[in-house]
Amino acid sequence: MSRIVFVNGSFVPYEEASIPIMDRGFLFADGIYEVSAVIDGKLIDNEAHLARLERSLGEISIKNPYTTAQWIELEKELIKRNNVREGLVYMQVTRGVAERDFAFPKGVEPTVVMFTQEKAMRASSAAEAGAAVITVEDLRWKRRDIKSVALLAQVLAKQAAAEAGVAEAWMVEDGKVTEGGSSTSFIITRDGTIVTRQLSNALLPGITRKTVMRLAEEAQLRVEERAFSVEEAKAAAEAFLTSATSLVMPVVTIDGHPVGDGKPGPLVKRLRELYLAMADATPA
Incomplete structure (x- = not known):
């Protein structure tokens, strides 16, 4: 059919x-x-x-x-x-x-x-093993808050990721991570603070991002909105990305450098569980 x-x-x-x-x-x-x-x-x-x-x-x-x-x-x-x-x-x-x-x-x-x-959403081998990402230069225009179909820069970023054999590319501008080719970037610091870049014209206001932040605050987890560097991300305890198609996805390596112990961490696993519980509670 x-x-x-x-x-x-x-x-x-x-x-x-x-x-x-x-x-x-x-x-x-x-x-x-x-x-x-x-x-x-x-x-x-x-x-x-x-x-x-x-x-x-x-x-x-x-x-x-x-x-x-x-x-x-x-x-x-x-x-x-x-x-x-x-x-x-x-x-x-x-x-x-x-x-x-x-x-x-x-x-x-x-x-x-x-x-x-x-697409398999709930049962994800990538979420079990964690995703690898690379960093690339952010080549996009000045109104990234608009979900435009003009995606050539993202296509080039995702192609670079595909050629590197990884799941995603994190785009970098002035030394700071803006977001992924098709996702929002997060890190979790050594003291357990969840960090993601503050909203502006520099990035898309992610819907899954917003929900995950709300769920984290409801679970009394610390959330901070600020820019972070590639070096800080590599030194983080955990990292993850969010999107409508990946939900909450652990990131275990950045440019080949392991994040934490190189495995999905406990806080990211908890956030994914919280998101799936929210999905289960969503009315038909």
């Missing part, structure tokens, strides 16, 4: 889906996207993802084509049609289709594309 996708108001088989070549997402990367996790057939942290989608659209002056309730209805229908128990829902909105010109076109409707991908 073909995977069903959503394109501009219609659910269609993947093989029949198409977008005009004059779509501004294709020509200019003029659009934004979101990704929500699915665990046990349920959308996790979804309303926060949809709120970030609304914000990103507003930042580049694209009208949101759907209300939050309509987005949720579409997501659930897509999950149902594809019988997804674990994985993700991808949503993309571009400015629409018009003759190629840099200025915003008038009178065009946004293009909306959605699809699902199946």
